[in-house]
Amino acid sequence: MCVGCGPDHPTGLHVTVTAGEGLTVSGSFTVTDDHQGAPGLAHGGILSLAFDEVLGSLIWLIGEPAVTGHLETSYRRPVPVGTTLYIGAAIDRVDGRKIYMSASGRENAVDGPVSVTASAVFVVVPATHFVEHGRAVAPSELSEAAAKVAEVNP
């Protein structure tokens, strides 16, 4: 039920992500009428969510739970409804519990014009973070998330 990536989420973004070489991932997100802000254009907050999702996927490559501490987005071109954004993201460096990341989103092709760029700091947290701070969840929800780590990094 993740609003960013959950395939069954009725109103989510349905972002898909694939692991790349090294500490990189590539993702894609298609802007639909559900994501509109100004007439015919994607809402900036929705684009920020798509980047949070793709950047957040990088944590599966290092196998430690982490949450977004800081996320900064630069909107460089308007993104029309109907666009597919191809988002490439990478871990730039790790400093203690802080993971520094960056990403760029290109319009309609992996080598298309850059529409949005982002940088983020994720902070590693213990797995208990989600139990202590979230609403009560079924153990299966947590174990499914933990299994994703093994799937990416067998």
Ligand SMILES: CCCCCCCCCCCC(=O)SCCNC(=O)CCNC(=O)[C@H](O)C(C)(C)COP(=O)(O)OP(=O)(O)OC[C@H]1O[C@@H](n2cnc3c(N)ncnc32)[C@H](O)[C@@H]1OP(=O)(O)O
């Ligand atoms: C199994 C299921 C898995 C499931 C995993 C699924 C993950 C999906 C994630 C999706 C992405 C999201 O949307 S996550 C949701 C949105 N984000 C959140 O809810 C985070 C809310 N904030 C927090 O919980 C907290 O503030 C933390 C965890 C970020 C930091 O608190 P803390 O744990 O007490 O850490 P603290 O000691 O203060 O700081 C540790 C280091 O990080 C730095 N730091 C702290 N906060 C920030 C910050 N906002 N921006 C930059 N840097 C920061 C500090 O300067 C310090 O650096 P130094 O002194 O060591 O140099």
